[in-house]
Amino acid sequence: MNRKAALLFLFITSLTILAAPDAFAQKKKKKKDKKKEKIEKLEPWEVDTLIAPIPINRQMFTGNVEKQVKKADMKDGAADGIIELEDTAVSHTVTQALLKQVPLILIHIENLPAATPQKKIQYHRSLEAMMRRLNARPLTPDNATYIKRSVTNFEELMLAREQNRVMEFVKQNDNIYTLDNSELLNEYPEAKAYVFEAVGKAKPEIMIKRLPEFARESYADPVIAAAAKIVPGTILTYATSTSALSSAVRRNKDPLVQTIVQIGTESKTPLKALPFLTEIYNKKRTIREVDAITANPKAYYKALVGLKTEGNNISEKAVDQELNLRGLELVREVNRLHDSPAPVRFKSLMDFDAEDLYFMMIGSQDEIYTSSFTWMFDRMLEKMKPLSGDQLLDKVNKSHFRTFIRMAAGYNKLSPFLSSMEEDKKSALMKEFVANLEKGDEDELEDAVDVADAFGSITDPKLIDFLKNEIKSNYERTYGANNKESEKGVIVYGLLSTIFNSADNSTELSGQLSVIPPITFVPYESLKNAKGEVIVQTFFYGDEDGRSSFASFKSNFPAAKWKVSSNKDWMTFTSIGDHPIIVYANLPLEEPKDEEAQRALQKYLTEKEIVPTMVIHRGHSYHLGGSLENLTPEVKVVMLGSCGGYHNLAQVLDKAPDANIISSKQVGSKSVNEPIIRTMFSQLLQGQDIDWINSWSELNKYFNSRGAQEKDLFSDYVPPNKNLGAIFIKAYRKMALKNDAES
Incomplete structure (x- = not known):
């Protein structure tokens, strides 16, 4: 039996699937090992001992780096060369990065043959600044990955400078790590602008928060324009402020940015008007017309739902935020009347349609009472007729449908919802429910968590078997793809398989998930x-x-x-x-x-x-x-x-x-x-x-x-x-x- 077949056999027989991600990592590592070239002769900056003693005039700067390394070493209370944590994986990663790799970088700086004494001091100062930044982070798994990649990026960027290939490096590494180490690019304004603009377009919601760092630079303009499409609310906040950030936004020539500025200037309630940015931008509604809608709470909520069902909103997040907030206000009132008769308690919701109630339930997921959800769910089923459940989801563009399914399962309402559909539509929906969970950044897990949570509430044996088979199929698909996205998929579907196959036995599940502390005590x-x-x-x-x-x-x-x-x-x-x-x-x-x-x-x-x-x-x-x-x-x-x-x-x-x-x-x-x-x-x-x-x-x-x-x-x-x-x-x-x- 070949290696892949053996893994699938383990999968099918419901033995621990955690071996699969390990095997995948080993497979990836072997490929990298094959690509490694044997180094016949080490370059000076690759030597791990000092070629010459550190001059007295630089010892203060190297000493500052060493102080930060010692500070990292003391995170576990002992200066012993190991950052000992309960999470051994985090412990190993941060120990290697902060206590092993950083001191080596210090030595490599000193060994750089062509670097002037002043440039070496600059590198040591930048290394100290990076260590201060990393030492301020809690030692969590996500931060451990960030720390490791930041340290590696620092040395690679430094060497790119020494080898006169800075622009080539930043084009290959236009990411958050190069951005955070951009102090090393201060002498390379073209390369720095490239990184800020590239990261600004890829992750505008992150970069726009850092606008104070570069508001006066020319590359602030494309970052602001990109952010306007993703986080228009932040642009509106800057536009209506009295700080220098307002000038940076108002000088921007992008038409969408100027529309946001106009909303901030002319609307009576700019935050409420912002969800209608697309309609105002496309001249379908005037700001005055929007203000008239926002003045009526019920009309405002229904208009927000209309924006969601129409789709293609530039200000999608603003629509979601307002929709959740206004829906939550309505649900809180229903919750408050918990002890009142149903006609009194739910009177305020009687005029809302099925899609209104759908978004209301999702938006209030953290506060809705069981009795509130079950009444609203039953009312939604009644109001959606003659539509079936799949047709309702199509009408709302399947917005947050995994969250809805998770909530319906949690409140024992999934079966009546699925019963409203034809069998093939039900199968297609649940197939989609567990599909493509590898999409998005590696830390985007909301959909996968909805799937895991929903499974814990599903009692239909036929549906459980169907979902297990779909998880298996998706595991095979992502494992076979062997690309960047599939790395996430192999872990996601491998873990979901383990959870699904052992969910009824906590002791067994705890044993299967040896990567985490015991879950039963x-x-x-x-x-x-x-x-x-x-x-x-x-x-x-x-x-x-x-x-x-x-x-x-x-x-x-x-x-x-x-x-x-x-x-x-x-x-x-x-x-x-x-x-x-x-x-x-x-x-x-x-x-x-x-x-x-x-x-x-x-x-x-x-x-x-x-x-x-x-x-x-x-x-x-x-x-x-x-x-x-x-x-x-x-x-x-x-x-x-x-x-x-x-x-x-x-x-x-x-x-x-x-x-x-x-x-x-x-x-x-x-x-x-x-x-x-x-x-x-x-x-x-x-x-x-x-x-x-x-x-x-x-x-x-x-x-x-x-x-x-x-x-x-x-x-x-x-x-x-x-x-x-x-x-x-x-x-x-x-x-x-x-x-x-x-x-």
Whole structure:
């Protein structure tokens, strides 16, 4: 059996597919090895020892680089030549880049035969600046890849300068790494302009944020023009500001940029008018006509939906943002009337069409209640007749259709939606649902996470088998393609296969995904600090919900097991016993004093070098950013009081790559939160690991004895071992980093 056939055999028999990405990386590495030429004689800059001692007048500059290397070495608390992290792949990558490769670059600079002393000083200064930039980044898998590529790019760009091939180099490497090392291009204005313009056109949403760096340069003009097509909202913000950025935008001759300037100048509500940029630009509507629409909330929402269904909007992101915001406002009102009779609760939605409700549900995915979704979904099915589900999706241009399918599956509404279609249309839709997940940049994972999350909620055996076969087919397709996109596809489909084939058995899945920490439990030892304490930080907010949640939260700390202290900003709960737990919770003071209390607590923790390993967010999802702002890689458990959609999951894992995430499909309930918290604390008070399987087994028994409402609320909570979206993101990032390190 040849190698590819063997891999497919493993795939078909549902053995771990993680070997496939490894094999793919090895295959790629062998190809690169074949291309390597044997070097008969090393050039001076390739010698890894100093050819001559560093002169005294340069030792200060090389010393500054060495200080930054030492700072990197101390990231794990010990200057021992290894940045030791729990994530061994990240540890290896950043150790090689920052502690091995950078010191070699320093030596290579000194060994450059043609470089003048002043040029060597310039290189050392630029190397120090790069190290400062890299040292400021958290050591996550994504950042490890960035660090490795930045360091390699620095040396290659430096050598390109020495070999008089700068323009050739930048044309082959017009990317974010050359951009960030562009200090080395200060003496090459043509090459620098090329990089800024090229990256500006390829990634305008990134470059436009850096406009202050180059607003007065001529190459700012094409960057602004490119950004106008992708992030017109940022251009509008600059145009209406009083800074120098306004001049840079207003001087731009691009017709679209000038239309944005006109909206900023003439519209009564420029942000609301911006989604109509295409129509104003094409002279289909005047700014005055648009202002008349935006003045009527219902007409405005329906007009936004009309823009989505028509498609081809220059300001697509602005349309999405406004559509989500205005739809969320409508859903929040329905949520607020949770206890009212249906005719009262849903009266404000009765005049909306099926496509209006479709976008409303998607836009409110982080806050919509189960009862709100199910009513709106049923109403959508009723209003879309005589259209079938596939025809409705065609009408909305399949906008965010994977998110919709994931939500429908999560709320047990996928079957009635698919039942509205003919069999061949249903198959085509679900085939498309899992197809082309390799598209986009390597860190664009939202669609794949929607697929992973949806699978965890699908119960139809026939559909499950269909999706497994489609994942297998897509794996074979991407593996056979053997191109840049397929590298991502092999990892994505390999991981999805592993998750799909082991989703019902968390222990088996944990074993299959050995690339990430265990998913079924959190070791007690990993939660303790050097003093043996488990530190927990809890965030509360000053609205009515926050005050009620705080009062309920305090019931978790009976005097027999906890002692309590407080000040004007926060309360501290300290366990009594052999296994110390310290819980910090800011007081839910009236807004904005609640955020001031959070900042005061954070300042105290930082000054005292107290690092939480558990974080609990108690509040609506629109408060989530504040709770997660200060997450660190040490955090191992994050409890969200709201939906764990892709953006929330990614935000958590960006800062705490190994976090176990507890999330809810709807806004959290204190009647469910407290039993979960007590269950975790009960295990910790005994010095035990937090065992998710046993915890949820006990919690199921508890809620089965409660009322139907509490039982239903608990069923919306997803334990970390079943949070397939989070598991996918973790594993993907680790596998991508591993493959990158081996390439």
